Amino acid sequence: MEEDYYMSGDSEEEEDYYSPDRDEESLDGLENDDTGAQWNPSKAFSSKVITKESLLAAQREDLRRVMDLLSVREHHARTLLIHYRWDVEKLIAVYVEKGKPCLFAAAGVTVVERLDPESSSTLMCIICMDDIPAEDVTKMDCGHSFCNHCWTEHFVIKIKEGQSKRIRCMAHKCNAICDEAIIRKLVSLRHPDLAEKFDRFLLESYIEDNKMVKWCPSVPHCGNAIRVENDEYCEVECSCGLQFCFSCLSETHSPCSCLMWELWTKKCRDESETVNWMTVHTKPCPKCHKPVEKNGGCNLVSCICGQPFCWLCGGATGRDHTWSHIANHSCGRYKEDTEKNAERAKRDLYRYMHYHNRYKAHTDSFKQESRLKETIKEKVSSLEARDSNLRDFSWVMNGLYRLFRSRRALSYSYPFAFYMFGDELFKDEMTNCKREIKQHLFEDQQQQLESNVEKLSKFLEEPFDEYTEEQVMQIRMQVLNLSVITDNLCKKMYECIENDLLGSLQFTIHPIAPYQSKGIEKAEELSVGWTQAPYNEKCQKAADQFKGRVI
Amino acid sequence: MVDFARVQKELQECNRDFEVSGIRVVPKSEANLAHLLGTIPGPLGTPYEGGTFKIDINLTDGYPFEPPKMKFVTKVWHPNISSQSGAICLDILKDQWSPALTLKTALLSIQALLSAPEPDDPQDAVVAQQYLREHHTFLGTARYWTEAFAMTSSLDVEEKVKKLVEMGFPETLVRSALDSVGGDENLALEKLCSG
Incomplete structure (x- = not known):
């Protein structure tokens, strides 16, 4: 099966090659329908940027749906949505399954018939x-009345505690959530600043409590949040330009899973590998406990503190040493266990170094190549200045973007391989034999991608602005070819990872962001259909309405 | 600011039906109503029966919108009360507090906690383990602690009275002072000195 996969990959690749002896004429046509070489952001947006301005509009959509569906007022809809973490589908499912009373009770929404006003x-x-004049008493939806002064104190304390989203009624064991319009009205009379804070909490709940919306992790913060539509395992670009993994909010890292990436960055940051090296090459002095490195010679070692000890067992000894014996000491037999541990540490260290070196090499190349952008632009403009038949140079930039894209995928494929075929995560997932087969399959793909990426890089770095028209055409051909090839190879590598490697795991799920041939999607700005004014107006109206009813 | 008008009313009301509830709340000093001492009788039919338990009450500035801080002064052997510090694990003293509750209702809830321990949500893991695994030993220890720490024998009282009278206070005043602070000699002295 895997063999087949590999074979078919090979043959497809042959087909994708533009053979240099193809017609000159056909090339112009190719440029436009060649998806690999065109660099346009995807048109079907599946993620949206929510700015400070559009946050209200974004919330409003969901609030409307719930208000219409259940015919409730806005604050009830909000309470329900906060309870269900802004998951409208889930809310509707509960409504259909368990009915309105159950849905309301769980979220702390009480809608009671209006009672007669107190006489x-x-x-x-x-x-x-205290005895309070009736006009200074406020009754909540749940039917409990307290004086406005006490309500205000209660609200103020809860807002300060950061509980704005769920301020419950003051009555003992009453689970009802207070009407936000009343809270706003009463608090703003005495603490306008807190009323503002309250409003902000409610607004931001849409981001904080929502699985599909997250703040952009930019530093300093750009103020935006991103909403994804379907899959939370994806990579997005905020309108501020930052690209990140939506799931874990760190840099984009596919085809590594979030867990692998977390472990990898930790491993690279930690000194654990240094510690490993020390285990292999040093022993602690039995007296001062400093690590001592043996610099050759016999097994009688002495520390700078003066303490002699036996290198084999680490035990303190006397100073004299003969060819068969160390004074005051005999550590007896060779200890297999410690030797084995040292071996393993050594092996792990080399393994890590292997993957880390390659990961590092590719990220370094990526940094170097990022600088290429400027020089390439210069080359293009000098080519354009020339009087020649060649007019369209979009292939240069497209080739460069393809190079960036595949270089990234390539560098992250090394930490992926480190965990995929190592003992740390998937020790019990597959037999050694199976692991070996899969590793070969993966490494073959990785190798192919690697060699094509390097070729692409080489061609793009050539001083083609000094070449003849003929030579430029040659380069162009190569760049177009290699762009398609690397794109396909990336796609195949991701497929292999998703289906054959991570997909076959039984005990764990490692979702990864899918390969996007066209690059990381730029999130679209959410259109603002209405402004803040109607919202406040509405709140005011709700508050007035309330005033009319209660007093 | 603590709502002292309400605290005053609470104290009056609580001490009015002392005969029925056996629950008393008194200020530690007349000057400061934010620091109080509560006493509850051990519930009948429990190892705490016959004991009088003192509870230290501190009111934060947010009272009654924030829960009062309460802890046992009298040592007590109970899964939800720390045998070391007297800290109480009770929901209404934490997130389930409601401003509609009062010091008296809180003390009543603590009294109810004495009759119905919740070993699954323990404050003192050692006591909770014993409660679940060696219930008999638990009952014995709880009873012993009640007798040792929560019961002031009449002899004790007489000794305290004598001591205070020797300091120069009139006997009637000494007795009423001791009574009002639940038999605590030092508090009674403080009370006598303050007026």
Whole structure:
């Protein structure tokens, strides 16, 4: 099966080659329908940028749906949505399955019939234990009344505690969430700054409590959030230009899974490898515990503190040493265990170094090549200045972007391989034999990609602005060819990883962001259909409505 | 600021039906209503029966919108009360607090906690383990601690009275002072000195 896969990959590759003896005429046509070489951001946006301005609009869509569906007021819809983490589908599912009362009760929404207004002119507030004129008493949806002063104190404390999203009624064991319009009205009378904070909390809940929306991790923060539509395992580009993995918010790292990437960065940061080296090459002095390195010679070692010890077992000894014996010491037999541990540490270290060196080499190349962009632009403009038949030089930039894209994929494929075929994550997932087969399959693909990426890089670095028209055509051909090839190879490598490698795991799931041939998707700005004014107006209206009812 | 008007009313109401509830709350000093001492009788039919348990009450500035801070002064052997510090693990003293609750209702809840321990949500893991695995030993220890720490024998009281009278306070005043602070000699002295 895997053999077949590889074979078919090979043959496709042959087909994709533009043989240099193809017609000159056909080349112009090719440029336009050649998806690999064209560098246009994808048209079907699956992610959106939410700015400070469009946050209200974004929330509003979901609020509307719930308000219409359940015919509830805005604050009830918000309470429900916060409870269900802004997952409208989930909310609807619960509604269909368990019905309205259950849905409402779980979220703390109480909609009661209006009771007759209290007849007496004063009421006793059980919080401050004072008699309060009826106009200074407010009744919540759940039917509990307290004086405005006590309500305000309660709200202020809860907002300061950061609980704006779920401020419950003051009555003991009452689970009802307070009406946001009342909170806003009462708090703003005495603490306008806190009322603002409250509003901000409610707004930002749409980002904080929502699985499909996340703040852009840019530093300093650009103020934007990104909403994805379908899959949270994807890589996006914010309108501020930062590209990141939506799932773990670190730099884009496919085809590494988020867990692999986390482990890898930690490993690179840690000094654990240094520690490993020390285990292999040094022993702690039995007296001062400093690590001592043996610089050749016999097994009687002495530390700078003066303590002599036996290199084989690490035990303290006397100073005299003969060919058969160390004074005051005999560590007896060769200890297999310690020797084995040292061997393993050594092997692990070399393995890590192998993968790390290659990962590093490709990221370094990537950095070098990023600088290429400027020189290439110069080359293109000097070519354009020439009076020749060649007019379209988009292939240069497209080739360069292809190089960037595949170089990244290539560099991240090394940490992937380190974990995929190592003991740390998938020790029990496959037999050694199977692992070996898979590793060969993967490494073959990786190798092919690597050699083509290097070729592409070589051609792009050539001083083609000094070449003759004929030679430029040659380069162009090569760049176009190699662009298609590397794109296909990347695609295949991702497929192999997703299907044959990660897909076959039984105990764990390692989702990765899919390969996007056209590069990391730029999130689209969310269109703002309405502004802040109607929202505030509405709040005001709700508050007025309330005032009319209660007092 | 603590709502002292409410605290005053609470104290009056609580001490009014002391005869029925057996629960008392008094200020540690007349000057500061934010620091109080509560006493609850051990519930009947439990190893705490017959004991009088003192609880230290501190009111934060947010009271009654924030829960009062309560901990046992009297040592007590109970899964939800730290045998070391007297800290109490009770939901209404934390996130389930409601401003509609009062010091008296909080103390009543603590009293209820004494009759119905919740070993699955322990404050003191050692006690909780014993409660679950060696219930008999638990009952014995709890009873012993009640007798040792929560019961002031009449002899004790007489000794304290004598001591305070020797300091120069009139006997009637000494007795009422001791009574109002739940038998604590030092608090009674403080009370006598302050007026």
